[in-house]
Every structure is written in C-alpha cells, then in structure tokens.
Amino acid sequence: MTYLIEVKNLSKSFQSFEAVKDLSLHVKQGECLAILGPNGAGKTTTFEMLEGLLRPDSGEILLFGKTWDRDRSEILSRIGVQLQETSLYKRFTVRETLELFGSFYKQRKPINELLELVELSDKMDVELRKLSGGQKQRVYIAAALINDPELIFLDEPTTGLDPLARRGVWNIIENLKKEGAGILLSTHHMEEAEHLASRIVILDSGKIIAQGTSKELIEKFSGGEKVTVRHGTLEDVFLNLTGKELENV
Amino acid sequence: MYSLFVMIKCRWLEFRREPSAFYYVILFPIISIVGLGFIFNSPHRKPFSIGVDSSSQFNSSLYELRGDEQFKVIDGSQDSLETDLKRGHIQLIVRLTDKEAYFVYDPHNNDAYTARLAVSAALEKSAGQSPKFMPVDTPVSAAGLRYVDFLIPGLLAFSIVSTSLFGTGQLIVANRRDNLLKRYFVTPMKPLSYMVSHIVGRLLILAMEISVVLISGWLIFGFKVQGSLLTFIFFSVLGAAAFTSLALVAASRTSNSSAYAGIVNAIVMPMALMGGVWFSRSNFPEWLVHLSDYFPLTMLVDSLRLIALEGASFGDAWAMARKLLSMTVICAAGASRLFKWY
Numbered sequence: 001m002t003y004l005i006e007v008k009n010l011s012k013s014f015q016s017f018e019a020v021k022d023l024s025l026h027v028k029q030g031e032c033l034a035i036l037g038p039n040g041a042g043k044t045t046t047f048e049m050l051e052g053l054l055r056p057d058s059g060e061i062l063l064f065g066k067t068w069d070r071d072r073s074e075i076l077s078r079i080g081v082q083l084q085e086t087s088l089y090k091r092f093t094v095r096e097t098l099e100l101f102g103s104f105y106k107q108r109k110p111i112n113e114l115l116e117l118v119e120l121s122d123k124m125d126v127e128l129r130k131l132s133g134g135q136k137q138r139v140y141i142a143a144a145l146i147n148d149p150e151l152i153f154l155d156e157p158t159t160g161l162d163p164l165a166r167r168g169v170w171n172i173i174e175n176l177k178k179e180g181a182g183i184l185l186s187t188h189h190m191e192e193a194e195h196l197a198s199r200i201v202i203l204d205s206g207k208i209i210a211q212g213t214s215k216e217l218i219e220k221f222s223g224g225e226k227v228t229v230r231h232g233t234l235e236d237v238f239l240n241l242t243g244k245e246l247e248n249v
Numbered sequence: 250m251y252s253l254f255v256m257i258k259c260r261w262l263e264f265r266r267e268p269s270a271f272y273y274v275i276l277f278p279i280i281s282i283v284g285l286g287f288i289f290n291s292p293h294r295k296p297f298s299i300g301v302d303s304s305s306q307f308n309s310s311l312y313e314l315r316g317d318e319q320f321k322v323i324d325g326s327q328d329s330l331e332t333d334l335k336r337g338h339i340q341l342i343v344r345l346t347d348k349e350a351y352f353v354y355d356p357h358n359n360d361a362y363t364a365r366l367a368v369s370a371a372l373e374k375s376a377g378q379s380p381k382f383m384p385v386d387t388p389v390s391a392a393g394l395r396y397v398d399f400l401i402p403g404l405l406a407f408s409i410v411s412t413s414l415f416g417t418g419q420l421i422v423a424n425r426r427d428n429l430l431k432r433y434f435v436t437p438m439k440p441l442s443y444m445v446s447h448i449v450g451r452l453l454i455l456a457m458e459i460s461v462v463l464i465s466g467w468l469i470f471g472f473k474v475q476g477s478l479l480t481f482i483f484f485s486v487l488g489a490a491a492f493t494s495l496a497l498v499a500a501s502r503t504s505n506s507s508a509y510a511g512i513v514n515a516i517v518m519p520m521a522l523m524g525g526v527w528f529s530r531s532n533f534p535e536w537l538v539h540l541s542d543y544f545p546l547t548m549l550v551d552s553l554r555l556i557a558l559e560g561a562s563f564g565d566a567w568a569m570a571r572k573l574l575s576m577t578v579i580c581a582a583g584a585s586r587l588f589k590w591y
Contacts, residue, residue, distance in 0.1 A: 053591060076437040086429060089429070103251055104438040
C-alpha cells in the first residue's frame with residue numbers, strides 16, 4: 001500500500017546546527033501520528049520539510065507516493081496545513097477567510113459543513129479580531145480543511161490555548177480521524193498525544209528517540225518499579241528518555 | 250480566475266476595513282486641498298493683488314493705485330513676482346518702461362483681466378504728468394494659476410506614492426510577518442495571482458484617489474484638468490504601477506514592519522519635500538532642481554501638472570511616461586527575483 005507520508009533518512013542543518021538528523025517515519029490512511037517533543041526538538045523543521053517549505057539536505061520525502069519536486073501542485077491540492085503562529089487578516093469575517101482559502105482549490109467543502117465541524121456556525125459573519133484564541137485556532141483548522149484533504153498537518157494546534165479551548169480542538173481532530181483522514185500532529189503536551197495519536201514519535205534534538213503507541217511507550221520506557229500503563233504517563237517516558245521535563249523546556 | 254476574483258475582493262476589503270488606509274486615501278487629500286487651498290487662496294478676497302516690478306523708475310505713475318482700496322500693490326523683483334503669480338498671491342504683474350506697460354497675467358482669469366483693465370485706466374489718468382504708456386499684454390501659458398491648481402496634481406501624485414508604498418507594501422510585509430504568505434504558499438494559490446490581485450486592488454484604490462481629488466477639487470475650487478482627462482488618468486495609472494512595483498521591491502524580503510516603514514520614509518520624504526509636491530521647485534537652488542529631476546515622484550508630479558495646468562498632450566509628456574514605464578518594468582523584475590514568501 002502507499003503511505004500518505006513516507007519519509008526516509010531526513011536531515012537538515014542550519015549552518016552548523018543540526019535541526020533534524022536521519023529521521024524516518026510514515027503515516028497511513030486514517031492514522032494520527034503525533035510528533036512529541038520540547039521546543040527546539042526539530043518538530044517545526046520536520047513539518048516544514050514535509051510541507052514543501054524547506055528543502056532537506058538529504059533524505060527522501062514521499063507524500064501519496066509522490067515528490068515535491070515533480071508533483072507539487074497535486075500534493076498541494078490534497079493536503080491541508082495549519083501552520084504554527086499564523087495570523088490571518090483580522091478584519092475578515094470567518095466566512096470571507098474561508099472563501100479566500102476555498103478559492104485556491106478546485107474541490108472544496110461547503111463552508112456551512114466546515115463550520116459545523118469546527119463548531120463555529122454561529123460565528124460565520126464575525127470578524128476574526130472579535131474571536132477568542134480558541135475560536136481563531138478553529139478557524140485556522142477549518143481553513144486547512146477547506147479542500148477536504150486526505151492528509152492534514154497540524155503544527156502545535158493547541159499551543160497557547162486554555163484547557164477548555166484545547167478540548168474543543170481535540171474534538172475536531174477526533175472527528176477528522178473518524179472521517180478517515182491521515183493526520184500529522186505536533187505537540188509538546190503528552191496528554192494530547194496520548195489522547196489523540198494512533199502512534200507517537202518522540203523527538204529530541206532532531207532525532208527520534210522512541211516511537212510506538214502510547215501504551216507501548218509507557219510500558220517500555222516509563223521506568224520506575226512496577227509502573228502500570230494506567231499510572232505511568234508519557235511525561236515519565238520523556239523524563240526517562242531525556243532527563244528533561246517536557247512542558248517546561 | 251475565480252481565485253483571482255476572490256483575492257481582488259480581499260484586497261478591496263483589506264483597504265476598506267483598515268481605518269488608516271481609508272483616512273490616507275479619502276480624508277487626507279480632501280483635508281489638504283481644503284486646508285491649503287483656502288489658506289493660500291481665499292475665495293472671499295476682494296482687492297486685486299498687483300505685483301509691480303520695483304526695478305522700473307517709472308512706478309510713480311502708479312500712485313493712483315496705491316491709494317485705492319481695491320488694489321493691493323506688492324513691489325518686488327520680476328522673479329519673485331512670477332512666483333507670487335504662480336502661487337496665486339497676485340493676479341497681475343506690471344512692469345513699466347519709458348514707453349510701454351507690460352502686463353503679465355492669465356487672460357482666462359476674469360479677476361486678472363479686470364485688474365489689467367483697472368491698471369490701464371489708472372495709467373491713463375496719470376498720463377498728464379508722465380509719458381504715455383503703450384499697453385503690452387503677456388498672457389501666461391498655464392491656464393490654472395491659482396495655488397490650488399498647482400497643489401491638486403501634486404497631492405494626487407503624493408497620494409499615489411504613499412498609498413502604494415505605505416498601503417500595498419506595508420500589507421505585504423505584514424502578511425509575511427504573520428506567516429500568511431507562507432500559509433498561502435502551502436495552497437495551490439498561484440503566486441502570480443497574488444501579485445496581480447495587489448496590482449488590480451491598487452488600481453481600484455487609485456480610482457478612488459483620483460475621484461476624491463478631482464471631484465473635491467472641482468466642487469470646492471472649480472479645479473479642472475486643462476489637458477485630456479484620459480491622459481491624466483493614464484499617467485496616474487502609470488504612476489501607481491511604477492510605485493506599486495517599487496513597493497513590491499521594498500517589501501520583497503523584510504517581515505519587519507518598522508524596518509519597512511523606515512526604508513519607505515527614507516524613500517518618500519526626500520522625494521516629497523524636494524520633488525515639488527507642495528511648492529514649486531523653481532524656488533530651490535539650481536543643483537537641487539537638477540537632482541530632483543531624477544526622482545520618480547518629480548516625474549509623476551511634473552507630468553500630472555503639465556497635463557492638468559498646461560494642457561500638455563500625451564506626446565508632450567511621453568518622455569516622462571517612458572521613464573515611469575521603465576521604472577515599473579525594472580522594479581517588477583527585481584521584485585519577482587527578490588520576493589520571499591517566508
């Protein structure tokens with residue numbers, strides 16, 4: 001079968017700084033792969049290479065079995081991207097924003113349906129500047145879904161959101177999984193990875209230091225004597241693997 | 250095509266919903282026209298202002314005028330009087346020689362013509378004691394001699410420049426800073442459409458700028474373009490194209506709004522001050538006049554004034570059109586090479 005994402009031996013340096021080292025991973029249809037790691041672990045660099053924004057120094061990237069160099073426009077029409085720290089024009093309404101993004105694609109989801117999915121149906125004609133942080137983030141996610149993508153990149157979609165808003169985003173991601181899309185999610189909240197991801201890749205200093213389902217990771221790495229899956233958390237896994245705390249790095 | 254249409258609509262909305270943009274394009278020109286126009290050009294001024302060339306030794310013949318409330322006599326050198334005439338401070342220049350009275354004025358200006366007749370009559374009256382003067386009329390070529398006529402094309406040019414550089418350019422820089430250009434780049438959006446949407450959006454705003462300046466100038470001061478309106482609009486479009494291209498270059502890489510504002514101020518302010526937007530460059534030292542000849546803003550201001558004030562035809566202003574056109578092409582090419590999406 002063709003993976004949605006297949007990455008082999010990816011590396012990228014900025015001057016002497018090695019941001020990503022020999023990274024390989026894959027994402028299947030209907031799967032949510034979470035890349036978990038502290039700030040500076042290389043999550044965003046990895047995302048930007050996969051999204052065709054950065055050219056890797058070495059390694060191979062295949063999306064839907066295709067390469068950025070040869071099939072750029074086809075790939076672009078089949079993926080949906082939510083970038084970290086984007087801000088859309090604040091004086092556009094939700095509808096206008098989505099119309100703009102929709103206009104880039106031949107195939108697009110009806111805006112009503114999209115807003116139902118991200119639970120913003122009542123905010124259709126509100127300008128973005130009048131929305132809360134969580135609502136704005138849901139608009140950005142909606143913009144990434146406008147072309148009904150087969151593969152969705154969500155780069156730290158809940159960073160900076162309060163717990164309630166984070167839950168709202170989780171609901172959206174769970175619904176997307178049900179619809180069968182492949183999702184690549186980056187986060188530094190282990191709770192989030194545990195909750196949403198089918199599989200987890202733990203990244204530190206540009207390298208994969210562990211991967212598996214959350215259950216596997218906890219069983220294998222949470223250390224401590226007689227830790228059961230129920231009591232161990234990914235936080236323990238991370239602490240054991242790196243000696244660092246995840247959230248406060 | 251649909252995408253281009255939506256993007257152009259977005260450019261328009263961005264403009265309309267940005268209070269400062271709205272202020273710059275609509276309010277600023279009107280306030281300038283009204284403010285400066287009235288200050289320099291009070292419509293209620295009753296007495297005729299007459300400039301008398303003080304180098305003449307026959308000025309005693311004008312004593313009648315000096316006592317008359319209808320006249321305000323200003324003595325000065327020929328050069329300074331000509332400037333006064335251009336700015337609308339005086340309506341007529343009188344220079345007396347032993348046999349002739351030279352009148353410099355705009356024959357289309359009723360006030361000026363009336364002043365000319367009144368001065369002739371006064372000279373006739375005093376003919377007893379002095380030599381009889383033969384009147385010689387020297388009509389000046391520019392039709393609109395009031396300061397406001399001079400000001401309006403200048404303000405339009407300035408408005409075109411500042412909207413291009415501060416509007417379009419600033420928007421692109423902000424889009425880059427907000428990662429929005431990057432976000433567009435991961436969609437199938439055509440980069441060319443993005444550029445075209447900015448240019449078309451800019452033209453829509455230009456249409457407003459021209460209308461605002463011309464209509465308010467006409468309603469308040471009866472300003473009229475002496476040459477062809479189409480040529481005038483053509484040059485405005487050309488100016489907008491040239492300065493939008495310049496904005497694309499200036500905004501091609503930076504994502505720092507204040508750095509961009511600094512760059513743009515460094516470009517715009519010297520051009521505006523020395524390019525003769527508000528005042529005629531003829532008062533500047535010669536070297537500065539020559540230097541400012543090379544400013545693109547000067548070319549735009551001068552060509553708009555030539556068309557509006559002197560009724561220049563397309564052919565007359567062609568040399569400047571060629572320069573503005575080259576600037577557009579060079580800057581657009583530079584922008585497309587330099588432009589950074591993220």
